[in-house]
Amino acid sequence: MSESMTSPDVRLEEVVKEFGEMRAVDGISLEIPRGSFFALLGPSGCGKTTTLRMIGGFEEATSGRIFLGDRDVVGLPPYKRDVNTVFQSYALFPHMTIADNVAFGLQRKGIARAEVNTRVAEILELVDLAGRESRKPRQLSGGQQQRVALARAIVCNPRVLLLDEPLGALDLKLRKQMQLELKRIQHEIGITFVHVTHDQEEAMTMADTIAVMNGGRIEQLGTPADLYERPQSAFVAGFLGKSNLLAGTITGEGLVRLVDGSELRASTNGTRGPVSIGVRPEKISLSNGGVNRLAGKVKESAYIGVATEVVVTTSVGELTVFHQNVEAGGVAPAPGSQVTLSWAPEATFVVDRGDPGDRGEEHVV
Amino acid sequence: MTWIRRHLLTGYAILAFCYLLLPVSVVLLFSFNAPAGRFNYVWEGFTFDNWVHWDAVPGIRDAVVKSLEIAIVSTIAATVLGTLIALAIVRHRFRGRGVVNVLVFLPMSTPEIVLGASLLTLFINARVVTGFLTIFIAHVMFIVSYVVVTVKARLIDFDRHLEEAAMDLGANEWVTFRKVTLPLLAPAILSAALLGFALSIDDFVITYFVAGSTTTFPLFVWGAARVAVPPQVNVIASAIFLVSVLFMVGNVLWAVRAARRARESMPAALPVPDQLSRPEAA
Numbered sequence: 001m002s003e004s005m006t007s008p009d010v011r012l013e014e015v016v017k018e019f020g021e022m023r024a025v026d027g028i029s030l031e032i033p034r035g036s037f038f039a040l041l042g043p044s045g046c047g048k049t050t051t052l053r054m055i056g057g058f059e060e061a062t063s064g065r066i067f068l069g070d071r072d073v074v075g076l077p078p079y080k081r082d083v084n085t086v087f088q089s090y091a092l093f094p095h096m097t098i099a100d101n102v103a104f105g106l107q108r109k110g111i112a113r114a115e116v117n118t119r120v121a122e123i124l125e126l127v128d129l130a131g132r133e134s135r136k137p138r139q140l141s142g143g144q145q146q147r148v149a150l151a152r153a154i155v156c157n158p159r160v161l162l163l164d165e166p167l168g169a170l171d172l173k174l175r176k177q178m179q180l181e182l183k184r185i186q187h188e189i190g191i192t193f194v195h196v197t198h199d200q201e202e203a204m205t206m207a208d209t210i211a212v213m214n215g216g217r218i219e220q221l222g223t224p225a226d227l228y229e230r231p232q233s234a235f236v237a238g239f240l241g242k243s244n245l246l247a248g249t250i251t252g253e254g255l256v257r258l259v260d261g262s263e264l265r266a267s268t269n270g271t272r273g274p275v276s277i278g279v280r281p282e283k284i285s286l287s288n289g290g291v292n293r294l295a296g297k298v299k300e301s302a303y304i305g306v307a308t309e310v311v312v313t314t315s316v317g318e319l320t321v322f323h324q325n326v327e328a329g330g331v332a333p334a335p336g337s338q339v340t341l342s343w344a345p346e347a348t349f350v351v352d353r354g355d356p357g358d359r360g361e362e363h364v365v
Numbered sequence: 366m367t368w369i370r371r372h373l374l375t376g377y378a379i380l381a382f383c384y385l386l387l388p389v390s391v392v393l394l395f396s397f398n399a400p401a402g403r404f405n406y407v408w409e410g411f412t413f414d415n416w417v418h419w420d421a422v423p424g425i426r427d428a429v430v431k432s433l434e435i436a437i438v439s440t441i442a443a444t445v446l447g448t449l450i451a452l453a454i455v456r457h458r459f460r461g462r463g464v465v466n467v468l469v470f471l472p473m474s475t476p477e478i479v480l481g482a483s484l485l486t487l488f489i490n491a492r493v494v495t496g497f498l499t500i501f502i503a504h505v506m507f508i509v510s511y512v513v514v515t516v517k518a519r520l521i522d523f524d525r526h527l528e529e530a531a532m533d534l535g536a537n538e539w540v541t542f543r544k545v546t547l548p549l550l551a552p553a554i555l556s557a558a559l560l561g562f563a564l565s566i567d568d569f570v571i572t573y574f575v576a577g578s579t580t581t582f583p584l585f586v587w588g589a590a591r592v593a594v595p596p597q598v599n600v601i602a603s604a605i606f607l608v609s610v611l612f613m614v615g616n617v618l619w620a621v622r623a624a625r626r627a628r629e630s631m632p633a634a635l636p637v638p639d640q641l642s643r644p645e646a647a
């Protein structure tokens with residue numbers, strides 16, 4: 001079995017998982033390149049965990065194929081797959097010490113005791129838990145338990161590490177800290193990470209590539225910048241950060257007419273018909289410098305530190321603008337004042353006019 | 366107000382305790398009696414003789430040994446069988462699972478006299494000679510219920526992710542069972558076994574029906590009571606009681622110590638999954 005260096009670590013082909021009538025995963029295909037930090041991002045219940053569990057071997061795919069390297073692993077039990085998992089609940093063995101927990105995988109491989117001890121010590125050093133070897137899991141804090149779970153998985157040096165919302169149980173500060181820590185560890189050991197999360201900030205901070213999932217399908221796959229700058233659906237635009245969506249119709253190449261008849265420029269890439277166009281709040285300026293312009297009246301404005309969030313009512317609906325507080329004191333316009341909003345055509349994205357019922361926290365007009 | 370309530374409860378607890386302990390204390394006390402006649406019902410004087418010569422009564426040693434043998438083998442058999450049944454009921458969906466789930470409670474809820482009588486009928490019809498084997502079969506039957514119930518309760522809130530984690534780390538089904546499932550079930554299995562042992566040592570009604578010519582300790586006491594109740598009977602009863610108390614106290618101390626050790630070195634609260642994990646607005 002020869003394996004080329006370029007074959008992806010994980011490949012899914014049209015993977016489907018049904019629980020009775022329920023389609024939890026609805027035909028997912030993706031490739032995860034070796035050594036990458038890959039995030040599966042999506043709202044709760046969209047099938048992230050199920051996808052991960054099929055890769056890990058805990059759930060049998062209803063149809064489709066799953067490859068680890070060049071090997072089709074469908075039907076193989078978890079202990080015959082070269083992947084390890086960090087469980088959402090950590091799943092540390094409560095009756096074993098930290099050292100025994102971490103040594104468990106190595107012992108199953110029949111590695112000599114002396115080497116097991118060395119590697120356990122090394123890995124506990126890496127996750128900053130040296131000195132806790134003889135504790136029991138319940139004697140550690142949540143953050144420490146999390147790191148034991150990580151150590152226990154990576155000490156086995158798997159082809160792929162699967163992480164299911166590993167930071168979900170930590171408080172905000174610790175979570176931010178662990179995000180960077182995880183990234184450092186991944187960089188250090190070079191193992192492919194597949195990280196499941198419903199936190200878009202977390203995914204953006206950590207991952208090289210993000211697959212945004214919704215309703216058992218992948219909505220869009222790309223780098224964090226790709227997804228943020230060029231979302232291909234209203235769902236993605238809304239799930240990753242805030243965006244303003246305006247209903248319109250493409251009337252010509254690069255030209256969109258809004259409901260009030262005004263025309264804006266955007267790269268339409270050959271799309272036709274009814275669409276929504278979107279623009280991120282921080283891309284809009286409260287001056288008439290840009291090509292796309294809308295006049296409106298300030299409804300409210302809230303100082304939020306790095307920016308002032310200004311809500312502007314226009315003839316096509318409300319738009320949110322993040323006005324940078326460049327100068328001390330802030331110069332955001334007061335509610336009631338007339339303003340012109342403008343932005344560049346390059347900052348404008350076009351998406352299908354999706355069903356507004358199933359998306360995150362964006363403004364739909 | 367809370368003061369009164371707390372002390373009221375304490376008083377109540379002491380009364381309840383006395384109520385429970387009084388009969389046992391009498392048994393224990395009369396094991397040190399030196400009765401004048403054949404019946405150990407009137408206090409005559411204190412002696413250690415009964416404890417020193419506990420087997421002075423003809424037949425009592427054989428009966429005690431027989432009871433212990435039966436209790437040991439039937440407890441072991443019932444514990445293994447009951448644990449497997451509990452695993453099957455909780456972990457697998459099979460035809461007749463519901464029926465098994467209900468049937469397993471039957472020995473617990475059926476009057477012993479009915480069980481004893483029907484077992485005897487069964488054995489006679491099947492031409493099984495009553496004796497050690499039939500007592501063993503009967504005891505396994507009623508101990509199994511308790512084992513299934515105890516182990517099932519533990520299995521129902523067993524975190525399946527622990528077993529998945531073991532498999533994830535390279536353990537096959539058998540190693541996973543041995544290294545993770547069994548150690549975590551052990552306390553439940555052990556307490557079920559202790560209970561089963563106590564039930565077996567103690568059983569009279571069912572054993573009476575299926576014993577044939579075999580004499581266990583309860584049957585011996587029953588037989589003896591018609592002609593004489595020697596204080597040695599109290600000695601054996603007290604010994605059984607003291608041993609079970611010893612087990613219980615040991616069990617409690619062990620649990621308390623484990624809990625204290627856990628509390629002392631716990632620096633922070635355990636994680637609460639699925640909290641604090643909503644993304645902040647961008």
Ligand SMILES: Nc1ncnc2c1ncn2[C@@H]1O[C@H](COP(=O)(O)OP(=O)(O)O)[C@@H](O)[C@H]1O
Binds near residue numbers: 022042046048
């Ligand atoms: N074992 C199961 N049996 C039935 N339904 C399940 C099972 N596991 C998951 N589901 C359903 O599948 C959907 C996707 O679940 P999951 O993969 O856990 O989502 P996520 O991890 O993205 O929150 C959910 O609607 C969930 O209720």
Ligand SMILES: [Mg+2]
Binds near residue numbers: 048050165
């Ligand atoms: Mg999940």
